[in-house]
Amino acid sequence: MLRLLNIEFIKLWNNKASKVLILAYFILLSSIALISAIKFDFGVFKFHLADQGIFNFPYIWHFNTFVAGLMKFFLLIVIVSMVANEYSNKTIKQNLIDGLSKKEWILSKVYTVIVFAFISTIFVFIISLVLGLIFSSYTEANIIFSDLEYLIAFFIKLFGFFCLGLFSGMLIKRSAFAIGAIIVYFAFEFISYWVFKGFYRDTDIVDQVYQFLPFKALWNLIDEPGSRLGAVKELASVAGQDLSYDYAVHWYEIAIVLGWSALFIFFSYRLLLKRDL
Amino acid sequence: METILQINNLTKKFGYLTAVNDLSFTIKKGNVYGILGPNGSGKSTTLGITLNVVNKTSGDFKWFNGTISTHEALKKVGAIIERPNFYPYMSAYKNLKLVCKIKGVDYSKIDEKLELVGLTERKDSNFSTYSLGMKQRLAIASALLNDPQILILDEPTNGLDPQGIHQIREIIREIASQGTTILLASHLLDEVEKVCSHVVVLRKGKKLYSGRVDEMISSNGFFELKYDDEPKLLEFLEQHASIEKTIKKEGLITAFLKTPLSASEFNKQLVENGIYISHLVMRKESLEEQFLQLTDNN
Numbered sequence: 001m002l003r004l005l006n007i008e009f010i011k012l013w014n015n016k017a018s019k020v021l022i023l024a025y026f027i028l029l030s031s032i033a034l035i036s037a038i039k040f041d042f043g044v045f046k047f048h049l050a051d052q053g054i055f056n057f058p059y060i061w062h063f064n065t066f067v068a069g070l071m072k073f074f075l076l077i078v079i080v081s082m083v084a085n086e087y088s089n090k091t092i093k094q095n096l097i098d099g100l101s102k103k104e105w106i107l108s109k110v111y112t113v114i115v116f117a118f119i120s121t122i123f124v125f126i127i128s129l130v131l132g133l134i135f136s137s138y139t140e141a142n143i144i145f146s147d148l149e150y151l152i153a154f155f156i157k158l159f160g161f162f163c164l165g166l167f168s169g170m171l172i173k174r175s176a177f178a179i180g181a182i183i184v185y186f187a188f189e190f191i192s193y194w195v196f197k198g199f200y201r202d203t204d205i206v207d208q209v210y211q212f213l214p215f216k217a218l219w220n221l222i223d224e225p226g227s228r229l230g231a232v233k234e235l236a237s238v239a240g241q242d243l244s245y246d247y248a249v250h251w252y253e254i255a256i257v258l259g260w261s262a263l264f265i266f267f268s269y270r271l272l273l274k275r276d277l
Numbered sequence: 278m279e280t281i282l283q284i285n286n287l288t289k290k291f292g293y294l295t296a297v298n299d300l301s302f303t304i305k306k307g308n309v310y311g312i313l314g315p316n317g318s319g320k321s322t323t324l325g326i327t328l329n330v331v332n333k334t335s336g337d338f339k340w341f342n343g344t345i346s347t348h349e350a351l352k353k354v355g356a357i358i359e360r361p362n363f364y365p366y367m368s369a370y371k372n373l374k375l376v377c378k379i380k381g382v383d384y385s386k387i388d389e390k391l392e393l394v395g396l397t398e399r400k401d402s403n404f405s406t407y408s409l410g411m412k413q414r415l416a417i418a419s420a421l422l423n424d425p426q427i428l429i430l431d432e433p434t435n436g437l438d439p440q441g442i443h444q445i446r447e448i449i450r451e452i453a454s455q456g457t458t459i460l461l462a463s464h465l466l467d468e469v470e471k472v473c474s475h476v477v478v479l480r481k482g483k484k485l486y487s488g489r490v491d492e493m494i495s496s497n498g499f500f501e502l503k504y505d506d507e508p509k510l511l512e513f514l515e516q517h518a519s520i521e522k523t524i525k526k527e528g529l530i531t532a533f534l535k536t537p538l539s540a541s542e543f544n545k546q547l548v549e550n551g552i553y554i555s556h557l558v559m560r561k562e563s564l565e566e567q568f569l570q571l572t573d574n575n
Contacts, residue, residue: 007378014367094362097328098379098419099352276291277330 004108005115007100011082012112018078025074029123032067033131055135058147062225062247064128065154068120069222072158075116076165080178083109083169093277106269109166117158121151153221153249160218160257167264170271189215217256223247279306280342281427281458282327287336289322289482296322298482299336304427304460309453311469311490312462313568314479320462321359323479324431328356341426352380355420356429361412365405369396369415372404373422380423390418394448410441417448427458434468446472470564478571485571493567497534500543503556504530513550529556 012018035054054063086092095105133139164182172178193216196206210216228247282304289297297319304310312320325331327338329347340350363372373387391397394414399407407415413433420428430449434442449472453459463469469476469490476493478486486493504510507530514520514532521535540559547554562570 003378003381007375010367010371010375010378011364014364014371016366089364090360090362091364093330093358095379096330096348097351097356097358098376099348099354100379101346101348102329104348274332276325276332 001107001111004104005111008082008108008112012078015082015085018082021074021078025071025078025120026123028071028074029068029120030127032064032124032127035067051135053137055131057132057136057138057144059225059228060128060132060136061147061150062222062228064124064131065150066222066225068124069154069157072120072161075120075158076161076182077175077179079109079113079116079162079165080169080182081175082112083166084173084175084178087173088175090277096277102272103269106265106272109268110163110265113159113162113166116162117155120158121155124154125151149249150222153254156254156257157218157221160214160261163261163264164214167268170268186215189213211253212256214260217253217260220253221249221257280304281306282338282340282460283342284323284327284338285336287323287326287338288334289319289326289331290334296482297326300479300482300484301336302477302484302487304458306426306458307456308475309459309473310461311473311476312460312479313464313466313469313476315464315572317481318464318479319482320464320479321431322482324356324358324429324460324462328354328358328429330358352423353426354429355423355425355427356431357413357416357420357433358429358431359435361416363404363412363415363419366403368401368403369407369418370400372415373419376419376422382423386422386424390421393421393451394418395444410437410444413437413441413445414448417445421452425457427460428452429460429462431462432464433461434463434465466563466565466568476564478568480572490564493564493571497537498559498561499531499533500540501556501558501560502530502532502554503528504552504554506552510552510554513547513552517546 012022053059086095092105096102100108129144132144136144138144165178168178168182169175172181189210193206193210196210200206211220225247280303284303285301287297287300288295300319300323312323314320322331326333327340329351340347341353363369364375367375369391370387373391374384376382377384377387388397388400391400394417396411396414396418399411404412404415417430417433420430433449434445437445446468449459449461453472459472461469461472473490475488476486476490477484478493502510507525510530511523514523514530517532519534519536519538521533523533524531540557543559544554544557
């Protein structure tokens, strides 16, 4: 396993574009901390985001994993190109001729994806911990370390998303087109979701079905955290709306994403087995 | 002799096209083999199948008597196929480092092999800056990293200039002289003739011949003769028991042999019959002539 990771590391780290994107991604992740600096000062009306409770434990786990999850697109580019470039440079052929088995080849990519997801999770954990310790109103250990399932959900979310990238790169073999295909599919799923939502306004049948589709499944893992904020809730109750909903991480949400990940990896492997290079 | 690769009834179909048709041959240790055939005769496909990058339709192949899996076997093989494939954004040295990792070889081999192919000075330049000749030499260095039991080269001089071709051939010859088994696929006959001891001839995916280069056609060679009194010579040749047929061309008479006959013995017989010829050369067909004869007849 270490050997395969080492091989993949040499390939990635010597590629300038990948290196820049990876660094940019982690810098962006750290920039979550900058949110704490958001301050509006309109004389009488003072607004300091960090004071609104977004950095309170355990809410911070939810908020930060959600925001960090939005940045995964940067790593997607790295992952799609690390697969597609092997096709365009024909190095996949050379790797196999040099004695890597097809299984090892896929595994080296999967391990890399896992490492990316894992490091991101650790990163988000540390940043959130530090931010929380600075700004949180509660710093008791049992509160700090509650709701950590958001980190697990974050890890699964990244892993599933990157597996999708892996498969798309394998299937389409050209980075730009592979990323394009993901975007087109995303648009298709997103638009069709809202169209059907419009048709079946009174039932939750659309959600029932769409929770099994890849992007909705990824989205469901970490629900949008904004409406959990005290300030937003107050505003809503003034407007006479009840925004409270089920924002917990559910086992079946994790299972659906893991199911998709397994399918993506399996079909990537099958593509490699069946294809003549 | 130890068997390195055995191919049995291998067939590969691309849709309706049969690229390799029921092909069988064996590669033994220590020989230099050539796979010879026109473009599109299935050479690269055959190599691709044995190298785990093309899926066979039927038949099978065994590396090293089938004692280890294909990808493990490939770690003991050095191969380059069609054109050199490396990571363009990495230097030669780093590319070879990666190959070392895959094959499980120590990094210390890299400098040795780069020296062998004469790329030591450019080892830190990116692969994308290399000329085709340099890329091809780097590919050979990469294939040699693990001191392979067999070196497989597919059209190694394709697209190179005369100097590049010469360099590659010199390297191949040097490697062959060290006792490494080599399998060389080519459509260039003189290349195979110069380097190989054994040859497999393919046409449209079918094997036409496999065996030693010098036994490719069971021919006893021919004489080229010149004599002022041609009718007399022709009459003599017609009655000669060892002569199969004669052809007149460009002022020379070519007499093909049925049974072995040495030039001195033949000369003696001519003198005994009162024929004093002005030109006598004994020759065997070149590989090119043999090859064309083989591919035409079938």
